Amino acid sequence: MGRYLGQHFLKDEAVISHAVASILPQQNGILEVGPGGMALTEHLLKPTTPIILVERDEKLLPYIKERLKSHPHATLIYQNILDYDFLAAKNHFKGPFGLISNLPYLISTPFLEKIAPLSHLFTKVHLMLQKEVVDKVMAPSGKNGSKLSHLLRIQYNLEPGIAVSAKSFDPPPKVDSQFITLTPKESLLDSNKWEAFQTFLNLAFNHRKHTLHWFEKKYHYKAKHPAERKIEEMDTLELIESFLAT
Structure with missing residues (x-):
């Protein structure tokens, strides 16, 4: 075979x-x-x-x-x-x-x-x-x-x-x-936002060692969580909240 x-x-x-x-x-x-x-x-x-x-x-x-x-x-x-x-x-x-x-x-x-x-x-x-x-x-x-x-x-x-x-x-x-x-399970994100969140996630993980403050300044996203947090420290719900806050 x-x-x-x-x-x-x-x-x-x-x-x-x-x-x-x-x-x-x-x-x-x-x-x-x-x-x-x-x-x-x-x-x-x-x-x-x-x-x-x-x-x-x-x-x-x-x-x-x-x-x-x-x-x-x-x-x-x-x-x-x-x-x-x-x-x-x-x-x-x-x-x-x-x-x-x-x-x-x-x-x-x-x-x-x-x-x-x-x-x-x-x-x-x-x-x-x-x-x-x-x-x-x-x-x-x-x-x-x-x-x-x-x-x-x-x-x-x-x-x-x-x-x-x-x-x-x-x-x-x-x-x-x-x-x-x-x-x-019940989705944490509306299906019509899936592709946009993937784009956000790709950007975020390209800079996973950076802080939210740096990420916000470079890509004009609004930080939902404390600006000194590193991207890699965030869980799924926190990433979604930061994405939806933009």
């Missing part, structure tokens, strides 16, 4: 059982990104649960199609998930759905950026990522904080899951992994 897209196929049954338990049951359906060797998918193919599988590796398609022959409720889509329209899945399932993936490491960040403003489409998102990515996403502020963490916290509650050793994969990656669950 293919390996050129940065895939590391999960083989540890205990880890697979944990992943399945975290996402099931789902009333409307499940979308799995990158079914790969089908180790996780086999446990998700329940008779009453519609499922969409999005796979980019053309070499895996015959294998996956063969395994799906006895599962008419399963739909296989050959596409790069970064180009996929998640609204189409919501329409297919007739409502919000569960999203699960042992995500290829090469696309972790762009994938998370893609789903950040789309929480209304999901009931729950359960992902396996590089542990260092989970650490960055879970850091709300400080030197380890990231733009991605703030973007995700606007629409999701974030919960780290179990750590997974490299030995749980075939072939084993060079780093350990970790599960993370994203549970949709």
